[in-house]
Amino acid sequence: MTSFITSRLAGIVGQRGLATSRFLNTSGSIRNYSTGVSNLSKLRNIGISAHIDSGKTTLTERILYYTGRIKEIHEVRGKDGVGAKMDSMDLEREKGITIQSAATYCKWGENHINIIDTPGHVDFTIEVERALRVLDGAVLVMCGVSGVQSQTITVDRQMRRYNVPRVVMINKLDRVGANPWNVINQLRKKLNLNAAAVQIPIGLENNLEGVCDLVKDKAYLFGEKGSAVDVQEIPSALEAQFKEKKIELIETVANVDDQLGEWMIENDFPNQLPEPAILEAAIRRACIARTFVPVFMGSAFKNTGVQPLLDGVISYLPSPPERKTxxxxxxxxxxxxxxxxxxxxxxxxxxxxxxxxxxxxxxxxxxxxxxxxxxxxxxxxxxxxxxxxxxxxxxxxxxxxxxxxxxxxxxxxxxxxxxxxxxxxxxxxxxxxxxMTSMHVPEPVMSLSIQPKGKDGQNNFSKALSKFQKEDPTFRVKTDMESGQIIISGMGELHLEIYIERIKREYGVECTVGKPLVAYRETIQAKGDYNYTHKKQSGGQGQYAKMIGYIEPIEGMENEFINDVIGTSIPPNYTEAIRKGFKECTDKGPLIGHPICGIRFVVNDGATHSVDSSELAFKIATAGAFREGFADASPMILEPIMKVEISIPSEFQGTVISGVNRRKGAIVNTSSVGESLTLECEVPLNNMFGYSTELRSMTQGKGEFTMEYLKHTPVSRELFNQLIEEHEKKLAEERK
CATH class of the missing domain: 2.40.30.10 (Translation factors)
Incomplete structure (x- = not known):
């Protein structure tokens, strides 16, 4: 292990001064550091990932400080107004969250480390996805109080997708209620990881002083700003726990590493324990093979345990040649x-x-x-x-x-x-x-309509949307053909809110935002007859067309036109005009102006005039005949029903089901695996807006859902009347 003892951390202040002069040169003449990695075994590419507010950015800030990349430590929501180094956007500093992944690099002893600090919020999950696609290892940061949370599960899934070895850092052990052993138990049960501690904490909550290294058999206490590291023997009060956890570590690794297993058989275990070098090599092999996850401990905010974590990154995570590409x-x-x-x-x-x-x-x-x-x-x-x-x-x-x-x-x-x-x-x-194989891009789950407030900002508005789409594969833009609205889609309300704010700040364009027009459809429930005559005479050639027939409902979302005229009461040369007229009628229905579906339009008789009949006359007559038959056929409005799959911890089952019922959803199936519950529901799309925020609130951020179109069904009588009223009001405003 590249020990921070051999790196002379006791004199780190002097060492940091040297590091600053070597690595913070921004003149462009930095080849010795940034591209001079002649020995690839001393290079690490790592990502720091976790659930939101687990301390990723704070940990990265400490890593940069102890490796000499920055001169001062600043906090995420710092009172000095500076903010953490890796939160470079104004929005990140204001909200205290990471929005974009940020890259940096540093040096630890003789080793070079490229680091990507990723967001924790599920709305920015694509940033984690593309970082893990190119990294060789990762640090999964866990909160010592909250343990495994929803985004922890998502990040774990992403690490498995790209076969990324990881070490775990249980952070925030200075907080009230911190329990690292409970977190390790959750790692084993909820994430199915073969995890064991490589450290035990010296004290917890307000009494956190340092960590004991189960591999090195040493205790480390951290002084002011964590720079002065005091190396001691294991405290006598912790000897029993130390031996218990070390034996547990050795047995856990031996279960997946044959060489360590053979050593245990050949020696008098547990009376004789392996040398640090033997145990360290076994942990490294198992970690790179992704059969074991070493767990570190500390508190980044209290500057405790960061240097041993850096040693662990070098000791246990792979270098680029050790990853098959x-x-x-x-x-x-x-x-x-x-x-x-x-x-x-x-x-x-x-x-x-x-x-x-x-x-x-x-x-x-x-x-x-x-x-x-x-x-x-x-x-x-x-x-x-x-x-x-x-x-x-x-x-x-x-x-x-x-x-x-x-x-x-x-x-x-x-x-x-x-x-x-x-x-x-x-x-x-x-x-x-x-x-190279491409990265996984999740589908957006939420949409909003958006338009610039003034015509002056139209160009900048278009530029912003084009730029954001290119930057972020989960941010989609489309124009609704029915309403003409510009619809933006993303991973959640915060995701879209950030982009709306960026349009305002970076492009100077104020936007009007609203929920998009739901894709309603109009149809009929019964057969409706029509007998319509179009007659217009105003001097010269007039217009005349008579049509008799009916409309009826059919299965499916398509429409059908049938010419059932016998004889020449309507000559065949007018049939195409009737067909076009019918198509135009179905594009925009008479109830609320939405497309019509599931209708068969039948013409079986009519009359013509030798002079006044024409294609235009029959096209106009078709519109009148359709309106007459539609009104006689019990018209109805259909709304889109979405298939919604909700994944939650079982403890929130009652609250979430109540929420689905409030949104007039129907639960069609439930299934559970361990402590996780999956609900399959059918919910009207109009009732799903804002659900992502509500679900996170109900489940303490642990719930997730996916949504896809299923079918259209008739709306309730109450909603039917409400939609008609809103449409009439809109038409009245347009006439003004």
Whole structure:
């Protein structure tokens, strides 16, 4: 283990001064640090992920301080008005939450660490998704009081999706009610992780002083700002617990690591315990194989346990060569071949653009280099778009700050300026046709209608929506063909609220926001007859058309036209005009102006005039005949019913079911796995707006739901009258 003892942390203040002068050079001459990782075994690419308000950004702030990347510690909602380094957006500092993932890098001993701090709020889950897609390891931060929460479960699912090894940091052990053993139990039961502590805390809540390392057999106490680390023997009061937890750790790892299991058989365990080096090597093997999760402890806010966590990142998480990376060779169109990439700077370049951001100098494209070397001025190919581009500028990111570099080697994370591409595009040397697997993009769950308040801001409004769509795959924009409204969709109310605020701040456009027009439909419930004559005479040639027939309901959402005229009472050359007239009638119904569905329109008789009849006359007559038959056929309004799947902890079952009933939903099925309950419901779309916020409130942030269209069904009589009244009021206002 790269021990912080051997790193001379007792004299860290002097060391930090040296680190600052070496690593915070923003002149562009920083090649020795940012691209000089000659030994890839000493490089780590990690993400810091957790449920909202678990302390990710606070932990990252301490890591940057102890590694010499920043000179002072600032808090997330700092009273000094500065805020944490990784929260660079004004909105992040104001709200005290992380909205965009931020990248940085630092040095710990002889090791280089690239870090991505990700949001915890479920609305910004795509930021976690694309970070984990390109990282080699992760730190899952847990609250010592709350334990496993809803976003913890989501992040765990994402880590499994991309096979990312992780270590766990149980944070906030200084808080009242902190219980790390309860959290570890939840990790095992709720996330099904083979987890065990590699540390035990010295004290809890207000008495938290430090941690005891179960691998090194040492106790660490942290002084002011956590910099002065006092290394001691295990306190006598903790010896019994220490031995119990160490034996538990060894047995847990031995269950998944054959080498440690063999050592236990060959030696007198538990009377004889393995040497630290043997245990450390076994934990590393199991962690990289994703069969074991080491659990660290501390309090980032109280500057406790951060340096041992950094040692754990180096000791247990993989370097880039230890992660197998597969690309698809698309050279042969008939057969795609899997190719394993090699972390070799001399091999042809392969990289993945995993995140886009609008910078001061144009589009900023975050890139993970998987193979070869990327140099400024190189010609590289965008395999997905089939374009060859020249690399204009290369930078390393330190939150919002940029440090220019000339080249970036394999395993590194950098950013390019002025490159037109999309998130998930693969870039290669010109002679390769490799593509990387794309990231998972969840479907949006909520929509709002939006429009600029004044015509002056229309251009900036369009630019903003276009930019945000490119940056964020979960942010969608469409124009409703029925209402003409611009509809924005996203992962939740906060997600959309942030983008509306950004349109105002970054583009100076005030917006009017409302819920979108629900896609109602109009139909009939019975057969309706019509006998309609259109007659117009105003000098010269007039208009004449007579139609007799009926309309009736049919199954499904389609409409049907039938010409059942016998003889020549309506000549065949007018049939197409009648068909077009019927189509126009169904586009906009007479009740509330929504499309009509499930109707059969039958014409079986009529009359013509030798001079005054025409296609136009029959088209107009069709509209009158349709209105007459529609009014006689018990018209009805249909509303969209959504299939809603709600996942919640069982303890909230009663509250959530009551909420579904209030929204006039019907529960059609329930299923449970362990402590998790899934409800399948059918709920009117009009009643689902605002549900994401309500569900989180009812379940302490632990509930999630998905929603998709199921069918249209008749509205209640009360809603029918309300919709008719609202439509008439709207028409009256338009006539004014």
């Amino acid at each position: 597969i690309a698809i060779d698309t050279s042969n169109k008939d057969k795609e071949v899997e190719v394993e990439l090699v972390q070799d700077p001399k091999k042809p370049f392969v990289g993945l653009a995993f995140k886009l951001e609008e910078g001061r100098f144009g589009q900023l494209t975050y890139m993970r280099v998987y193979q070869g070397t990327l140099k400024r001025g190189d010609m590289i190919k965008n395999v997905n778009l089939g374009k060859t581009i020249k690399v204009p500028r290369l930078v390393r990111m330190h939150s919002a700050e940029m440090e220019e570099v000339q080249e970036v080697g394999p395993g590194e994370i950098c950013a390019m300026f002025g490159v037109d591409c999309f998130s998930g595009n693969t870039f290669t040397a010109q002679n390769l046709n490799y593509t």
